[in-house]
Amino acid sequence: MITANPEKVAVIGAGIIGTMTAWQLATRGYDVTVFDQWNSPNDRGASAGESRIFRTIYKEGPEYVPILRKSFDKWQELQTNQNTSVLTMCGGLMIGHPDIEDVAAVIDCAQAADLDHEVLSQTEMAKRYPQFGLDSDEVGVFDPVAGVFRPEAAVLAARKEAERLGANFKAYTRVLNIRSLSHSVMVDTADGAYAFDKIVVSTGPWVNELTEFDSSTVEALRLVAMWFPAKDVALHTPEHMPISIRRHPEGGFSCFPALDGLGIKILPHHLAWKTLDSVDDLPRFIENEVVQSTEHAVACLMPGVDPIPYRVSTWTEGFTVDGAPIVGPSSADSRIVLAVGMSGQGFKFSPMMGSIVSDFVETGSSSDAIAIMDSQRFDRSSS
Ligand SMILES: Cc1cc2nc3c(=O)[nH]c(=O)nc-3n(C[C@H](O)[C@H](O)[C@H](O)COP(=O)(O)OP(=O)(O)OC[C@H]3O[C@@H](n4cnc5c(N)ncnc54)[C@H](O)[C@@H]3O)c2cc1C
Incomplete structure (x- = not known):
């Protein structure tokens, strides 16, 4: 049974990472609103194009294997819950x-x-x-x-599962700015400003727009x-x-x-x-x-x-620049959790990205996170 959590969380970007995060947050009872400048799925970002690969023996390193195994289980859960097939x-x-x-x-x-x-x-x-x-x-x-995978079908399944659990999707709503206030974090759109307790940024290739990262990172x-x-x-x-x-x-x-x-x-x-x-x-x-x-x-x-x-x-x-995703709190404001820079790898382990991000939203840390994805590693290397 899902226990309602009074915290309001915005997810910005409804590709596979944002929809999986919305699903995982919704299973934990959060009041979730997902913004996308297009619809979800769409063919403008990284989560489309007919097919994606799932693999477990990972040339990128054995440290990813536990995340891949757990992701596989969550893919099965999603397919069962939505009575669909997205991974052959x-x-x-x-x-x-x-x-x-x-x-x-x-x-x-x-x-x-x-x-x-x-x-x-x-x-x-x-x-x-x-x-x-x-x-x-x-x-x-x-x-x-x-x-x-069939990526468009997978994004749709994750979105529907998130919606089934209460997440609200705002399509065709571009986020123009994020503002930190003492009691809330604000999401500014052309339609108005919305207040949240926490924000997840999963903007895929648009990563340089709402985060602290420039193109050197x-x-x-x-x-x-x-x-x-x-x-x-x-x-x-x-x-x-x-x-x-x-x-x-x-x-x-x-x-x-x-x-x-x-x-x-x-x-x-x-x-x-x-x-x-x-x-x-x-x-x-x-x-x-x-x-x-x-x-x-x-x-x-x-x-x-x-x-x-x-x-x-x-x-x-x-x-x-180092080929690993960026997952964890923003150095600008720990109420903002980042899940960006998936570096050509993100589809297969997106369910666990959603789970790890939800851990960060909930407690500020995640026992499933791996060090190479640390969201603040670039701050340290530049200091
Ligand atoms: C051609 C290609 C092949 C790949 N092959 C594989 C593979 O075989 N296996 C694998 O595991 N991975 C693969 N990947 C990587 C994987 O597909 C990506 O890591 C993953 O899809 C990234 O998802 P995302 O949600 O981060 O980004 P996206 O899918 O791009 O989603 C980001 C969303 O954010 C929205 N957005 C951005 N800015 C704003 C804003 N300001 N306001 C509102 N909305 C906004 C966008 O509209 C978009 O919908 C491949 C990637 C590509 C491009």
Whole structure:
């Protein structure tokens, strides 16, 4: 049973982090109001684009594994409560030469966290997964607890679950400013000012607008995604093909199985992602170099698809200089809790981001928080 909490909490930003936070706060009885400048879900922020990866064997470090495991349980809870499916478990592969840093990091993580995994030789991979073109000395590290999300459906499910528990969503309401007063924190919008006890800032790529961070700490980058038609679509669906991350001299990318009945999605990693001057003006233009080098990588490494994309689109996300999210109290006012700079990682562990943020709102600390996400680490490093 949920016990009503008289505290009023605003969540600014209703992408996956804000909607999950709203859900988690609502389960603790808070009076929650969520603001977004668009609707929730929307296709302007970081939480859209047909597919996202869930993986447990984490090249970014074994310290994330407890958060990933708990997130997985919360994803199941959300799907059960909303009677929906947003995550298809198809397994995951890290593919490359075993000496490549990310491949070695995945094997180290599996061993350090004692996670089920298989290291498949090129011959075993070719038999099980003919979708991938492989060099004879490459391996595939198989993660059985991995899968593919439908991000728009996931945001919608989290929002509906938050609403079911009483959260109030204010769509098309841009927050212009946050003000700290002695007895409240104010949210200023074009429609008026609202008083709250606490505020959560989950503004994704718009992180430089309502926080203390400038672009030397966290900035919005442009990511490109491309869809390539599969010759045998069924073979490239999650029933037959895991999600994968590829590291190869011809290119590096994340690869998402076909969800649209036509082809796979490729997110190239091998060219630096561009800094955006303004998140509101995310350009649709994509340089030929990006398209051609990705076509080349796909032609070399994905034999079952036609290497000419039928869809090329741009997306944005907030990235910190050290690649770890920022989660915890603002140094400006501890009543403001930050959950920003997810650095290309945030979807999979968003339920636990919501839970950790709710801990900070409730008690000022969280036993699930990990040190690398400390919201005040940049203050210390600059002092
Ligand atoms: C192309 C791409 C691929 C990715 N792949 C993966 C993956 O495979 N697996 C994974 O785990 N992660 C992945 N990520 C990262 C993950 O998707 C993000 O970390 C996550 O979606 C971030 O969610 P968010 O809620 O922080 O941001 P957003 O979804 O951008 O939400 C922020 C919201 O805040 C609103 N907002 C901003 N400013 C204001 C304001 N002033 N007033 C009101 N509203 C405001 C925006 O409108 C927006 O809706 C990927 C990211 C991208 C871009």
